[in-house]
Amino acid sequence: MAKRQARFTPQEVTRDPRLLDHSPELWRDEFGEVACGLLVSAVRCFAANGFHATTTRDICSAVGLSPAALYVHFPSKELVLHAIARIGHERALAEVCAARDGPADDAAVRVRAVVSRFTAWHARHHVAARVCQYELTGLTPQHFEEIRELRRRTTEVFRDVVRRGVDDGSFPPTDVDRVVRSMLSLGIDLVRWYRLDGADAPEQIGEYYADLAIRMLTPPSAPRPPGG
Incomplete structure (x- = not known):
């Protein structure tokens, strides 16, 4: 893969408010x-310039270290990305999982909790999440498979809460996979556009997206289920 040219210097990356989150x-x-x-430096550099355009010098320079400092902790740049993604x-x-396994026994409440917490997590850590979602081509095949399994398990939690709601009659029959992909x-x-200094706090956007998720599962003419 051809190496892209970095758009932002390490100093610019450090100061850019768009790259500040709770990572x-x-x-x-x-x-x-x-x-x-x-x-933290690697997350911001990867998010701003991409994994392939970022050098180990960029990562170390942003925190005032020599390029060799990275290898004391991570033998390669790929292992930095793997740690972030994992x-x-x-x-x-x-x-x-915590949202699914909570005390609520109502299907709509479970769906709302899963969507809300998933969304709020991605908002709270939006810079790291951007790297986790969009820089995985930098991983070795073995590490990519490890991350893909974690993604499969996350998707299965969403499928589980939606499927249980359909099975117990809380939601009408639906294409579970299509709905889950949308959620x-x-x-x-x-993570492409969110900023912590924007209009919505992570929890607020989590609740809003949870409302949208319930609407996906409720026919337009039907009353919304309890908890929705």
Whole structure:
């Protein structure tokens, strides 16, 4: 693949308000302070310029380190991307599993919880999520398969809550796969444009998209189900 030319310098990436989110909190459980700083820098560089146009010098320069500093913590740039993608997908999966397994026994409430938490997570971590969604071509085949399995498990949570609602009569018969793809697309696509300093907080946009999800499952002439 031809290497793209970087559009933004490391200094510009560091100062750009469009690249500010809560991603730094994602790495703290697994990495020390320096490695976390490198991951935050890598997320912003990858989001701004793409994985292939970003160099290890760019990543290190943005946090005031020499290019060799990265290799102390990550043997390759690809392993930086793998860490970002793995942790991001694991955290998003944990969010939807917690929503599905909550105390609510109402189908509409479960769907709302899953969509709301998935959407809010992507808004809160929109820069890291953009990398997780759109820079996966930089992964090795083995690492890509690992991430694809995490994505499959996340999709299955959505299928489960929708299918259960159809099976128990809470929702009318529907094309579950098509509806689930639409729900996932809502939560994922916002990472292209969302900013934390915009009009909607992550939880607000999560609730709004949850409303849209319930409308997908409710015929126009039918009353909306409880919790919807």
